[in-house]
Amino acid sequence: MSGHCAKELSAKEGLMKRSALIGAVLAVFVLPALMSADSSSINFEPPAYVTGSIDNQNGWGGQNPPDIPINPLIDQEIVTNVGAPASFGAQSWRISNAYTSGSFGDMPFSPSLVNEAGETMAKNGDGVFTFSGGIRQNHFEVQWAFTSADPTGSGTDCSPTGLTCSYLSMAPDRGDGARMSYIRLEDDFAGLRVFFDDYQDRSPHGSYGSPLTAAPGCGPEDDFVETMVASGLDRKKAHTVKLAIDFVDGPRNDVVKVYVDGTLRHTGTTWEDYFRWCTESGGGTGTAASDQSRTVDSMIFTVRGGQGETHPMNRGKGFLIDNLTYFSSQGRCRGGDGDGDFEDDKGGHRHHGKFHHDSCENDRGRVEEDDRDSGKHFESTSTDSATFTSNENSQTLTMIGTGLHDGLPVAFTMVAVDNGNLAPGVFTLILTDGYSVTGSLVNGRIVIE
Incomplete structure (x- = not known):
């Protein structure tokens, strides 16, 4: 493989090269024991969690078997909250990058779901061990809250030349470090920052057939692409990141939506084509049996970089993590939100409309409408059905x-x-009482996903 395939993923993680990711594939370990639900919700509260290392608490740990513990040198623990955001409750999980390493197996893994998510032919094992299982789903979502664990401090220098940067990365994973996406948090002087990385196979594309046809998928034009999706976030407040992933069979078509504080910030893809076309990941053979993406069923939290106490000034600080939820499902969640003013297409009357629906919520949604000229008001009391349709240029919710x-x-x-x-x-x-109105927004928003 050309030297061009050794791609830099993150300067903050010790100039980690793409070739270094092979450890995720070759590590002969498996995920923590399977849990008994298709979703997981974790708030780190007592009595389920006690202060101290999260290792061996409710399914958290390193890879297992062979029952690898979380590296005790990693600066992480369940802590009693003092001055944390109210939504974090009495306890949170704190982790910093005081100690870093290039490993995966001894990093913290969250409990696994019963049902993995991934493409139909995605690999859930390495030929020796099976890392995830259950009934395969094609959608995975995860959300967590975070804030600085040192909110009264000044932050750290996360500039390209900064040596003190407080950072933490996390990713959906099958349990062995074969990450299918990537988020990095940074606690910078100017506020908290959020980065997203995906792998992009640009033209000429890799294809099945032979190693020669696969090679263009891991060529000099292909790389991990990093996007800053949020910056300047208040270091004293709670913030959320959500990843909504649709695994679509075939190359170059997975969809990852990245939300920060409830707002869609970026739409990208997964790491499917890194695993599919790059030889150091086990792909690049040109055969469909070997060149496939990976499954996910849990989250890995990593403090990667040089080996040792690389950021001693961050020990006891870092980030608080809380309200972690994730699930797998068949078919992606869809949602619609609208709130704005419009004029009807008949007499130009002024109206205000508002609606909300999320296909993954138990609440079926709501609709409100006000006729500003007549004073009439409508509000829904029950939603019986919601249907999404799409074409090339628009999305419709009925x-x-x-x-x-x-x-x-x-x-x-x-x-x-x-x-x-x-x-x-x-x-x-x-x-049904004869009232009807149609109009285009003059201000506000309609967002359907």
């Missing part, structure tokens, strides 16, 4: 249910259209 129009019961149909950046969104509401 919600059907019942509600109250000026206090009287009616059935409703709401249709919202997200035209992206091409045109204003469109809101339509039809009620």
Whole structure:
């Protein structure tokens, strides 16, 4: 393989080269014992968690078997919160990069889901061990809250030449370090920062057939691409990161949506084509049996870099992690949110519309509409169905249910259209009492995903 395939992923992680990632593939370890649910929600509160190392608490640990513990030199522990955001409760998990290494097996892994997620042919083992299992799903979501564990300090120097930077990375994983995505947090002087990395196979693309046809997928034009998705975040407040991943069979088509504090910041892809086309990952043979992506069922938290106490000034500091939730499912969650003013297409009356729906929430959503000229008000009381449709340029959400129009019961149909950046969104509401309105937004937003 050409030397061009030794790609830099993160300067903050000791100029980690792509070739170094082979450790994720060759490590002869497996994930922590399978849990009994398809979702996991962890808030690190007592009595389930006690202060001290998280190792061996409720399924946390290094890779197992062979029952590798979390490296005791890593600066991590469950701590009693003092001055932390209220949403973090009485306890949180604190971890810093005071000690770093280039390993994977002794880094902290979260408990595994019963059902893994990944493409149909994604690998959940290395031919010797099976790292994840259950009924394979094609969607994985994870969200966690974080803040600085040193909020009264000044932050650290995370400039390209900074030597004190406090950082932490995390990724969806099958349990052996074969990461399928990547987030890095940094506690900079100017505020908290969030970075996302994906692997991009640019033209000429890798393809099945032979090592020669696979090689263009790991050529000089291909690389891990890093995007800063948030910066300047308040170091004293709680923030959230969410990854929503759709695993789509075939190369170059997985979708990763990155949210920070509830707002979509970036849409990218996974590391599928690194595993598919790069020989150091076990791919690049040109055969479909060997050249496949990886499954995920848990999270790995890493403090990678040079071996040893590389950032002693950060010991006892770092980040607080809390309210960690993740799940696998068949079919991605879809959602729609709208809140804005519009004029109807009949008499130019002024209206305000508002709606919300998330296919993964138990609550089926809500719809409200106000006719600013007549004073009439509608609000839903029950949503019976919600349907998403898409074309090349727009996304549409149709919600059907019942509600109250000026206090009287009616059935409703709401249709919202997200035209992206091409045109204003469109809101339509039809009620069984004869009221109907359609109009384009003049301010506000309609977002359908």
